[in-house]
Amino acid sequence: MKHFTKLAAAAVLGATLGTAAVAQELYAPNLAYRTGPFAATGIPLMNGQADYFAMLNARDGGVGGIKVNAEECETGYSTEKGVECYEKTKGRSIVTQPWSTGITLQVLPKTNVDEIPILAPGYGFSPMADGKVFQWAFNTPSGYWDAASMILQYLQDENGSLDGKKIAFLHLDHPYGKEPLPLLEKKAGELNFELLPIPVGLKEMQNQSAQWLQIRRERPDYVVMWGWGAMNAGAITEAVKTKYPMENFIGVWWAGHDADLKIVGADGAGYKSISWSFPNPEAPVMADIQKYVVDAGLSQSNPEEMAGVFYGRGVVISAILAEGIAAAQNEFGVAEIDASQLRWGLENINMTEERIEELGLTGMVPPFATSCANHTGHSGGWMLEWDGEQFVKVSDHMLPDTSDYQQLIADKAAEYAEANAPWPTNEDCNVGG
Amino acid sequence: MLYDYFIAPFVDMFAAPDFLMQVLWEGLVSGILYALIALGFVLIFRSSRIFNFAQGIMVVFAALTLVGLHALGVPAWISVGLTLVVMFGLAVTIERVVLRPLVGQPDIILFMATIGITLFLIGAGETIFGGENKVMITEELGIPTGDYVLEPFGGLLILQHLDITVVIVATLLVLALLAFLNYTQMGRAIRALGDDHQAALSVGISLQTIWVLVWFIAGIIALVTGIAWGARAGVSFALEVIAYKALPVLMLGGLESITGAIVGGLMIGMLEKLFEIYWGQPFLGGNTETWFAFVLALIVLLFRPQGLFGERIIERV
Numbered sequence: 001m002k003h004f005t006k007l008a009a010a011a012v013l014g015a016t017l018g019t020a021a022v023a024q025e026l027y028a029p030n031l032a033y034r035t036g037p038f039a040a041t042g043i044p045l046m047n048g049q050a051d052y053f054a055m056l057n058a059r060d061g062g063v064g065g066i067k068v069n070a071e072e073c074e075t076g077y078s079t080e081k082g083v084e085c086y087e088k089t090k091g092r093s094i095v096t097q098p099w100s101t102g103i104t105l106q107v108l109p110k111t112n113v114d115e116i117p118i119l120a121p122g123y124g125f126s127p128m129a130d131g132k133v134f135q136w137a138f139n140t141p142s143g144y145w146d147a148a149s150m151i152l153q154y155l156q157d158e159n160g161s162l163d164g165k166k167i168a169f170l171h172l173d174h175p176y177g178k179e180p181l182p183l184l185e186k187k188a189g190e191l192n193f194e195l196l197p198i199p200v201g202l203k204e205m206q207n208q209s210a211q212w213l214q215i216r217r218e219r220p221d222y223v224v225m226w227g228w229g230a231m232n233a234g235a236i237t238e239a240v241k242t243k244y245p246m247e248n249f250i251g252v253w254w255a256g257h258d259a260d261l262k263i264v265g266a267d268g269a270g271y272k273s274i275s276w277s278f279p280n281p282e283a284p285v286m287a288d289i290q291k292y293v294v295d296a297g298l299s300q301s302n303p304e305e306m307a308g309v310f311y312g313r314g315v316v317i318s319a320i321l322a323e324g325i326a327a328a329q330n331e332f333g334v335a336e337i338d339a340s341q342l343r344w345g346l347e348n349i350n351m352t353e354e355r356i357e358e359l360g361l362t363g364m365v366p367p368f369a370t371s372c373a374n375h376t377g378h379s380g381g382w383m384l385e386w387d388g389e390q391f392v393k394v395s396d397h398m399l400p401d402t403s404d405y406q407q408l409i410a411d412k413a414a415e416y417a418e419a420n421a422p423w424p425t426n427e428d429c430n431v432g433g
Numbered sequence: 434m435l436y437d438y439f440i441a442p443f444v445d446m447f448a449a450p451d452f453l454m455q456v457l458w459e460g461l462v463s464g465i466l467y468a469l470i471a472l473g474f475v476l477i478f479r480s481s482r483i484f485n486f487a488q489g490i491m492v493v494f495a496a497l498t499l500v501g502l503h504a505l506g507v508p509a510w511i512s513v514g515l516t517l518v519v520m521f522g523l524a525v526t527i528e529r530v531v532l533r534p535l536v537g538q539p540d541i542i543l544f545m546a547t548i549g550i551t552l553f554l555i556g557a558g559e560t561i562f563g564g565e566n567k568v569m570i571t572e573e574l575g576i577p578t579g580d581y582v583l584e585p586f587g588g589l590l591i592l593q594h595l596d597i598t599v600v601i602v603a604t605l606l607v608l609a610l611l612a613f614l615n616y617t618q619m620g621r622a623i624r625a626l627g628d629d630h631q632a633a634l635s636v637g638i639s640l641q642t643i644w645v646l647v648w649f650i651a652g653i654i655a656l657v658t659g660i661a662w663g664a665r666a667g668v669s670f671a672l673e674v675i676a677y678k679a680l681p682v683l684m685l686g687g688l689e690s691i692t693g694a695i696v697g698g699l700m701i702g703m704l705e706k707l708f709e710i711y712w713g714q715p716f717l718g719g720n721t722e723t724w725f726a727f728v729l730a731l732i733v734l735l736f737r738p739q740g741l742f743g744e745r746i747i748e749r750v
Contacts, residue, residue, distance in 0.1 A: 035555070037671035039564030173720050198714075201723035203674045206666040209459040210709040210722055217452060217710075230671030233566055237666050241580070241593055259566045263667045305565075 025069045026062070026336065028053075028321060029089040030097045036076035037205065038229030041257060041310065042099070046072065047301040048314020051293045052285070056322060058292040063322050064329040066336055070318070077229070079103050086110065094339045095119050095321065101176035104137075109420055111136040117343045119324075121317045122253055122276060126179055129376035130413035131347060135426040138346050140320055141368045141379035142276040142400070144226075145408070147252045148180040149400035150274050151224055152187055154250070154383050162193040168220035170211060170227070170235060173199035177226045180252075182412065183405050184224075196220055205231040212238040225251040233260040236268055246270035246386075253277070256384055256391060258308040266388040276381035277365050278393060279312030284360030289315070309384070309391050316365045323349045323359075347372050351379075366397050372429040378402050442711035451588025456710050457703055462596045463678075464702020465603045469658055470679040471686065471694035472610060473651040478688050479627030480647045481532070482540050486547040489676025490554040491652060495520055496659025496668045497562040500570060509573035513656070520652025521645075528644045536640070555670070564670055569663035571595065576664065599661040606657055607695060610650070614691065623647060627689060684730035687743020697741065701726045 030049060033042035053070040062068050073085035082103030086096055090110075095117050098104045104124040111118050118137040120128070126145045128137040156162055169184060171177030181197065188195040196218055198211050208231075215223060223244065227235055232255045239249055247270035256273025280286065286306070293299045294306075305311050328337045328345030337345070350369045356362065368379030383395035417423035446453045470488060477485040498519050502512040531546050571578055577594035584590070614620035625633040626643055634640060662672055682701050686693025705725045713721030739745050 034564055035559055035670065036564075037669070037674060039559075040566035040667075040669045040671075043563065043565050173723075197718075199718065199720040201720045203677060204720070204722050206662060206671055206675060207463060209463065210706055210714075211719070213452075213456055213459060213706075213710055214714050214719065216455075217449075230566070230666065230669055233669075234666040242591065260667070263566070263568050 025067045026094055026325060027069045027071070027089075027092045028095050028097075028325075029085075029093050030070055030072045031075050031082050031085045031089075031099050031103060032072035033075050033077040033099060034072075035074060036078070037202070038077040040233070040259060041229045041254060042077065044257070044259075044301070044305050044308055044310035045314040045317070047299065047305065048311040048316075049318045050314075051289050051299050051301060052315045052318035052322070054293045054298050055285075055289045058296065058298075059288055063325045064335040068322070068325070075099065075103065079106055083107060090114050090116055094325075094337065094342045097317075097321075099123070101125065101179060102174065105175055108134070108137060112424060115343075116339045117346055119317075119321055119346065121320060122313075123176065125416075126183075127409050127413040127416060129374060129378075129409050131371070131373045131375040132426050132429040133413040133417050133423070134375060135424070135429070136343060138370070138375045140346070140349065140370055140375065141351070141365065141377040142253075142381060143376045143378075144179040144252065145183045145405050146276075146376070146378055146380070146400035146402070147274050148183045148187070148224075149402070149404060150381060150383075150398045151250055151252075152184075152191070153398065153401065154272075154274070154395065155222060156191070162191045164192065164194075165222070166194040166196060166218065166220040168196045168198055168215055168218065168223045170198045170200065170215075170223055170225045172205075172226060172228055172231050173201050174228075176228060176254075180226060182408060186408065187404070200227070200231055200235070205229065206234045208234045208238045211235075212242045212244070215244060216242055221248060223249045225249070225255045227251060227255040232257060233263050236260055236264055236271065239271075240264045240267045247272070250274065250383075253313070253381070257310050258390065261386045261391075268386050269388040271386045272394070273309075273384045273386075273391065274381055274398075275309065275313075275384050275391075276379050277309065277313040277316045278363060278382060278384070279307055279309050279391075280361075280363045281307050283362045283364055285315060285319070285364070286360075288360060307390075312364055316361065319359055319361055319365070320349065320351075323351065323355075346370060347375070349377070351377075372426065438712070438716065442715075445711060449588060450586045451584075451590050454585060454590050456706050458590070458592065458596070460703035460706035461699065462600060462702070463706065464699040465600055465607075466658060466661055466675075466698075467678050467682050467702050468695045468698025469603050469606065469654055470676050471682040471698050472607065472691065473654040474679055474683055475689065475691055475694045476610075476623065476647045476650055479691075480623050480643050481543070481626075482630075483532075483543045483547060484540075484688070485651065486544065487550040487554060488651060488655065488679070489673040490551045490558070491520075491523075491655035492659045492662070492676055493668070493670055493672045494523075494554050494558050495652060495656040496569065496663045496672060497558055497567070499656065499660070500567045500663070500668050501562045503570045503573065504567075509570050509575075512570070513574070516656055517653065520656060521649050524645050524648035524652055527648055528641055532644055533641065555673075558670070566667040566669040567663075569660060569668055571660075571664040574660070576660075595664055602657060603661070606654070611691065619643075619646060678726065681726035681730040683740070684727075685733050685740055687740030689744060690740065690742035693740055693742030701729065704729065 032046045053068045057067045075082040075085055077100050079102040083106050086107045097119050098107055104120050120139045124139045126143045128134045128139045184195055249271050251273040253275045256275055261268045324346035327348045328341040332341050347370055351367050353367050366379045368377035370377045380399035382393045384391040385394040473488045477483055499512050499516045502515050576598050579594050581592045622638045662675055682697040686697025705722050708725050709721045
């Protein structure tokens with residue numbers, strides 16, 4: 001009995017200390033994909049994300065004095081594994097980062113019940129921009145419809161008009177690849193261009209000769225690509241092989257990875273990618289990452305990768321999350337915020353030019369602000385071009401014409417809510433607020 | 434309607450014969466690579482009744498080893514030699530550690546063991562080489578990278594030097610394999626094991642030696658396939674899925690037939706391309722390559738359950 005009492009006391013003490021130890025951090029898990037067919041895209045992004053939080057933890061003791069545990073749960077970009085990871089981590093997480101449109105769509109209804117914000121920077125379901133309907137979901141700082149809008153705007157500026165043009169839409173045959181279709185179809189009618197959707201199956205990513213034969217036969221004026229992982233390298237090499245003019249080939253931001261273009265090198269010169277982030281090795285934040293993370297042997301990255309677009313984007317993504325955490329901490333006066341407080345923080349990010357400078361992210365992300373109703377921020381971005389060795393900016397800061405699809409966002413959000421009824425909405429949220 | 438589906442595609446073919454030639458060429462290149470992968474499966478199945486689920490990851494592992502060794506400063510062709518040594522070591526290890534203890538176990542156990550090998554190689558590959566996309570050392574190996582631009586019938590036909598090389602090398606490899614299987618003692622031993630396991634063992638054919646040999650041959654095939662596909666779109670773990678294209682080839686040609694693997698691979702490569710271009714894209718929204726080969730194989734299985742070239746199984750009850 002005496003033994004039992006001692007054991008029980010030890011267990012209680014251990015549990016208390018354990019709880020205290022666990023409580024001294026903010027748990028912000030990342031549903032990473034460093035393995036599988038999409039790993040080539042995932043690794044630099046995950047490294048950038050991890051290194052930023054490692055730097056904050058080492059330099060500032062975390063955010064607001066509390067360390068951030070950005071533990072990864074490996075999904076291999078598989079929707080099933082992603083849902084498992086969500087279930088495994090949701091108990092103590094303040095945010096979930098699903099990293100695939102497929103996983104995002106699966107966990108979207110769950111987060112409403114579990115009340116955990118989804119942070120899906122630059123991906124996910126485009127109508128998530130409507131914060132009134134999707135109160136727990138954020139696709140900050142730009143969504144896929146923003147990307148489609150900017151690409152069409154760029155092509156219009158280049159041609160004067162898209163009237164009579166033919167645009168092939170080469171996309172992964174996956175929820176992600178189909179995301180911009182509603183807007184592209186709408187704009188094809190309005191601007192009188194012919195839209196030619198060309199799907200690429202997951203098993204055909206590296207052998208796209210049929211898709212590029214179709215492109216050769218149809219002779220589109222432009223090819224717009226929504227590719228991910230190995231699909232991008234496959235498409236770019238086929239484009240070179242079939243002698244498609246690279247200057248007429250534009251990808252979304254996930255199709256603008258340096259490693260994919262290095263396979264073709266100078267032959268890929270002229271290829272473009274719209275992007276809401278840009279790598280800046282000279283930015284102060286990169287010097288801090290070098291000092292506190294790389295030099296300390298805590299980084300999994302390498303200098304070549306760190307100079308690339310995707311690593312820089314990973315850094316920006318973690319910076320956005322850290323800004324959301326900081327905003328919540330300031331509002332609620334506590335360092336150890338919970339998931340609902342983080343939601344408030346993510347709804348009140350204000351990345352002004354000054355704040356971007358202050359964070360050391362000079363030139364790496366355009367300014368944007370979120371609100372209760374606007375969960376995207378619509379930061380806009382830059383058109384990047386591969387010059388044969390690296391991506392360079394070939395446009396000024398572009399902004400999407402959101403007026404074009406505000407109604408589409410509202411309609412599709414309402415459609416989703418109705419299909420998933422009863423779907424709780426945030427009635428306190430005023431549109432525009 | 435009937436004209437659109439059954440006549441118009443052929444009219445299109447004859448209207449643009451240069452384009453048809455391009456489609457057939459692309460189909461041939463894919464087909465010969467499918468045939469090569471299918472051969473890896475067939476050799477192992479014939480000699481051991483094991484359906485080697487690990488063939489796909491062996492392609493990735495071989496390509497990664499080659500690129501990884503070269504990145505360490507090893508000259509390109511020495512890297513090829515060393516990769517072959519690694520694949521041989523892998524074959525010996527698989528035979529000793531995985532297969533030998535499972536001799537006599539049901540086929541499904543051996544199949545499960547190859548899934549285990551797959552998972553191990555994925556983990557080992559990612560730990561050693563990382564998951565990033567890597568550039569195949571095409572130029573360093575002396576593989577030409579330009580193209581011939583021809584103008585048949587006043588049209589356009591682009592033949593990549595790389596693809597021509599792939600077709601030649603794969604054809605030579607297939608012929609070498611056929612010669613090996615038909616005219617060497619070891620090759621005959623492999624065939625004997627495939628024909629009758631017990632009889633082959635009773636005349637002194639060593640199961641262990643043959644297993645190491647066939648897994649090593651599968652490793653060589655994996656390396657050639659890895660170089661060919663890696664040169665097209667980089668070396669990454671996505672290459673693994675290419676091997677799954679060999680499954681309908683096996684269903685079509687028969688799991689035990691070398692001729693079936695070759696003919697099945699070429700048939701599927703060309704027919705899926707023709708169907709996608711002339712029927713899939715105009716009428717079905719494209720991306721039919723993901724299912725066409727399986728449907729074709731299923732139709733064949735309805736009439737010939739053993740595949741086009743497989744041996745008819747007669748079981749007495």
